[in-house]
Amino acid sequence: MIVSRREALLGRVLLVVLMAVTIVPFISLFVTALHPGGTYPQGITWPEDPQWGNFARAVEAAQMGKLLGSTLLIEVGVVPAALLFATMAGFALGQLRIRGHRVLLVLFLLGLTLPFEGVVIPLYYQVREMGLLGTRWAIVLPLLGLYMPFAVVWMRAHFATVPAELSEAARVDGAGLWQLFWRIHVPLARPALASLGILLFLWTWNQFLLAIVMVDDPTRRTMAGALGAFQGQYGTDIPLLCAGSLLILAPTLLVFFVFQRQFAAALLAGAVKG
Amino acid sequence: MALLTRSARRPARRRAAAWAGWLFVLPALLFYGVFVLRPIALTLQYSLYDWNGIGLARFVGVDNYVRILTDERLLSPILHAFELIIFFSAVPVVLGLLVANTIRGIATTRLAGVARTVVFMPQVIPLVAAGIMWSWLLSSTGLVNQLLRAVGLGQLARAWLGEFDTALPAVGLIGAWVLLGLCTVLLLAGMGKIDTALYEAARLDGAGPVQEFFAVTLPGLRQEIAVCVTVTVIAALSSFDIVYISTQGGPGGATSVPGLQIFYLAFSQREVGLASALAMALMVLVVLVVLPVQWVTRRGEE
Numbered sequence: 001m002i003v004s005r006r007e008a009l010l011g012r013v014l015l016v017v018l019m020a021v022t023i024v025p026f027i028s029l030f031v032t033a034l035h036p037g038g039t040y041p042q043g044i045t046w047p048e049d050p051q052w053g054n055f056a057r058a059v060e061a062a063q064m065g066k067l068l069g070s071t072l073l074i075e076v077g078v079v080p081a082a083l084l085f086a087t088m089a090g091f092a093l094g095q096l097r098i099r100g101h102r103v104l105l106v107l108f109l110l111g112l113t114l115p116f117e118g119v120v121i122p123l124y125y126q127v128r129e130m131g132l133l134g135t136r137w138a139i140v141l142p143l144l145g146l147y148m149p150f151a152v153v154w155m156r157a158h159f160a161t162v163p164a165e166l167s168e169a170a171r172v173d174g175a176g177l178w179q180l181f182w183r184i185h186v187p188l189a190r191p192a193l194a195s196l197g198i199l200l201f202l203w204t205w206n207q208f209l210l211a212i213v214m215v216d217d218p219t220r221r222t223m224a225g226a227l228g229a230f231q232g233q234y235g236t237d238i239p240l241l242c243a244g245s246l247l248i249l250a251p252t253l254l255v256f257f258v259f260q261r262q263f264a265a266a267l268l269a270g271a272v273k274g
Numbered sequence: 275m276a277l278l279t280r281s282a283r284r285p286a287r288r289r290a291a292a293w294a295g296w297l298f299v300l301p302a303l304l305f306y307g308v309f310v311l312r313p314i315a316l317t318l319q320y321s322l323y324d325w326n327g328i329g330l331a332r333f334v335g336v337d338n339y340v341r342i343l344t345d346e347r348l349l350s351p352i353l354h355a356f357e358l359i360i361f362f363s364a365v366p367v368v369l370g371l372l373v374a375n376t377i378r379g380i381a382t383t384r385l386a387g388v389a390r391t392v393v394f395m396p397q398v399i400p401l402v403a404a405g406i407m408w409s410w411l412l413s414s415t416g417l418v419n420q421l422l423r424a425v426g427l428g429q430l431a432r433a434w435l436g437e438f439d440t441a442l443p444a445v446g447l448i449g450a451w452v453l454l455g456l457c458t459v460l461l462l463a464g465m466g467k468i469d470t471a472l473y474e475a476a477r478l479d480g481a482g483p484v485q486e487f488f489a490v491t492l493p494g495l496r497q498e499i500a501v502c503v504t505v506t507v508i509a510a511l512s513s514f515d516i517v518y519i520s521t522q523g524g525p526g527g528a529t530s531v532p533g534l535q536i537f538y539l540a541f542s543q544r545e546v547g548l549a550s551a552l553a554m555a556l557m558v559l560v561v562l563v564v565l566p567v568q569w570v571t572r573r574g575e576e
Binding site: 007008010011012014015016018019021022023024025026028029032040041042043044084085086088089091092093096098099104107108111113114115116117118119120121122123124125126141142144145146148149151152177181202205206208209213223224227228231238241242245248249252253255256257260263 | 294295296298299301302303305306307308309310311312313314316317320327373376377378379380385386388389391392393394395396398399400401402403406407408410411413415416417419420421451454455458483504508511512514515518519532533536537540541546549550553554556557560561564
């Protein structure tokens with residue numbers, strides 16, 4: 001491509017500005033977290049005496065151990081089941097093309113842009129009737145339903161690209177439907193599954209509305225839900241709040257950096273989810 | 275010949291697998307039905323009643339909807355949501371286009387690769403954390419005011435999220451920050467798919483950078499722009515986390531948005547019917563805004 005030197009330079013400058021705008025808030029959060037508790041530091045200033053202990057204080061004040069345990073329980077309840085159900089449905093819609101697969105696909109597409117606020121009220125009463133209010137099931141079960149439109153559409157897109165001849169060949173070799181699915185198609189779907197799994201993991205970690213509606217006790221919520229409660233309790237202690245926020249967002253960044261390759265593709269393709 | 279046998283064989287096989295295939299969809303369909311489709315129907319039903327969530331519900335027809343349209347306290351959140359579209363959607367998409375177009379030429383360099391990773395960071399952190407982060411940046415002693423003072427605009431310094439005129443744009447700024455990176459990277463990826471011959475042809479025809487942008491880049495990005503608009507508009511209309519954390523809808527309802535109002539009406543004021551009507555209105559709004567965008571892109575492709 002023909003690019004003049006001036007354009008290339010301008011591009012570099014813009015990129016650096018964009019990166020700075022992205023990173024500076026994180027830096028501000030970090031240096032503020034190092035100031036003495038209860039103070040209101042001016043903008044970004046490196047503290048004279050960095051209070052690394054603030055992170056330990058935040059771990060204790062937010063009961064970080066319990067939070068982490070709770071979130072992981074919710075993740076374990078949501079992610080594997082969502083992956084399994086979506087893969088099965090995607091397989092039936094995209095590869096088997098069962099009778100009515102178009103109608104079913106449209107039905108799932110309908111839910112793709114649904115704002116959670118639209119259904120949170122009946123969900124609350126439904127979960128209350130089930131006697132699950134205040135338990136982690138109150139977050140896990142609705143999320144499984146709410147993730148289905150995106151997850152099924154995502155997996156269907158994968159299975160629609162796998163040649164049908166593969167299934168035919170396996171059938172000729174005597175594979176049953178379940179074997180065909182489990183032995184042939186699931187291993188091939190691994191990249192699609194990995195991306196979806198990472199997205200579902202992050203969305204669950206970051207889920208806020210359901211967490212604060214369904215569960216009063218912050219130590220039984222998702223990380224984001226617990227952070228909301230933490231802000232309510234320690235909102236005036238800015239350094240402590242910053243330290244707590246950093247601790248809760250750091251794992252999401254870690255997951256992102258480790259699984260970057262799958263992630264960028266997933267986020268771009270998965271961007272249709274609201 | 276091979277084609278013939280295959281097409282003749284397939285329907286029989288399909289029939290045999292029909293019921294078994296449905297079993298594969300069943301779990302997903304069950305969860306989707308119970309936790310999404312049924313609740314949508316129930317939201318519609320609740321929206322026609324006056325109900326406090328505990329006692330008897332009284333059928334009131336479309337009264338709740340009429341109240342939304344006539345009560346300032348209920349209508350203004352919807353208007354705010356539309357104002358937020360400017361910040362959540364227009365700013366990231368337009369700015370994203372400008373930035374992506376400028377860095378297009380160096381998209382393969384190492385700097386661009388690093389930037390691609392970095393600008394995604396706001397996308398992966400909880401919106402709650404973004405809200406807390408920016409509440410601090412925009413506070414009276416925060417970085418934004420510090421920068422203003424540093425460049426001699428100290429008289430502009432204020433508590434951005436706390437004042438009537440600036441609170442909503444300040445909330446919008448947080449959304450723009452979260453979404454800008456996503457749009458930029460998405461658009462950059464789209465630009466990478468445009469045939470470079472088109473650019474060369476445009477240059478040979480004597481097109482300047484501006485003409486080139488409108489003649490080659492913009493038409494080539496229809497799909498990506500549609501995705502950006504869809505995602506960001508939905509984020510604006512259904513915003514909740516950022517507002518709940520940074521302003522709680524204040525000052526004096528200046529940043530109240532539908533998501534927040536639904537939450538307060540349903541779970542603290544116990545006006546379940548009214549909250550449900552607002553929830554219906556929100557869902558309809560999202561569909562009304564998203565469908566035309568999808569339609570325009572589909573039509574453009576044909």
